[in-house]
Amino acid sequence: AQKITQTQPGMFVQEKEAVTLDCTYDTSDPSYGLFWYKQPSSGEMIFLIYQGSYDQQNATEGRYSLNFQKARKSANLVISASQLGDSAMYFCAMSLFKGAQKLVFGQGTRLTINP
Amino acid sequence: KAGVTQTPRYLIKTRGQQVTLSCSPISGHRSVSWYQQTPGQGLQFLFEYFSETQRNKGNFPGRFSGRQFSNSRSEMNVSTLELGDSALYLCASSLETLGEIAGELFFGEGSRLTVL
Numbered sequence: 001a002q003k004i005t006q007t008q009p010g011m012f013v014q015e016k017e018a019v020t021l022d023c024t025y026d027t028s029d030p031s032y033g034l035f036w037y038k039q040p041s042s043g044e045m046i047f048l049i050y051q052g053s054y055d056q057q058n059a060t061e062g063r064y065s066l067n068f069q070k071a072r073k074s075a076n077l078v079i080s081a082s083q084l085g086d087s088a089m090y091f092c093a094m095s096l097f098k099g100a101q102k103l104v105f106g107q108g109t110r111l112t113i114n115p
Numbered sequence: 116k117a118g119v120t121q122t123p124r125y126l127i128k129t130r131g132q133q134v135t136l137s138c139s140p141i142s143g144h145r146s147v148s149w150y151q152q153t154p155g156q157g158l159q160f161l162f163e164y165f166s167e168t169q170r171n172k173g174n175f176p177g178r179f180s181g182r183q184f185s186n187s188r189s190e191m192n193v194s195t196l197e198l199g200d201s202a203l204y205l206c207a208s209s210l211e212t213l214g215e216i217a218g219e220l221f222f223g224e225g226s227r228l229t230v231l
Binding site: 035037044091101103 | 173
């Protein structure tokens with residue numbers, strides 16, 4: 001069965017610093033997708049970035065990049081130049097291509113940006 | 116373009132009652148999935164519907180059920196509520212056709228259920 005592990009329950013970072021949120025995954029399926037979502041206090045899950053298992057390059061979306069290390073089964077999220085509005089819960093998730101819209105989520109990391 | 120809309124946003128029920136939650140996906144999205152979020156168990160997949168058919172189901176008891184209508188709107192129902200059912204229930208929709216890989220899920224703000 002697939003599993004996502006986020007080992008950082010909470011992180012505190014100074015504004016404008018870069019931050020890396022850790023995510024490791026476990027699956028025996030060669031085809032999978034990795035996602036990062038942000039959840040502010042309102043509850044809505046906001047999509048940040050996606051990486052496919054066959055993608056050769058690391059995904060990037062504005063200030064977000066995904067450090068994909070397939071051999072280590074890690075998919076860390078890097079936020080450059082953090083902003084106060086980045087304070088939220090961050091979830092790493094995985095889907096199997098055959099599993100369509102079923103996502104397996106990690107436990108999340110609460111990120112707090114200090115001014 | 117309107118996002119995923121979930122109603123009601125907040126509700127309080129007592130043990131033994133039942134509840135129905137509604138989800139309107141983004142226009143044109145045919146896949147709707149539901150997740151339960153609790154502090155202890157985190158985010159867990161409940162079920163997914165595509166073209167009015169349940170395509171995947173998570174590991175939840177039969178008290179949890181759902182359906183999807185021809186306009187892609189979806190409802191989930193929880194019968195005989197238990198205290199442990201208190202959670203944020205999130206609905207997500209996606210523009211995905213049968214057999215294709217998982218795409219970006221667009222989530223609603225959730226329905227927060229409190230069971231007393």
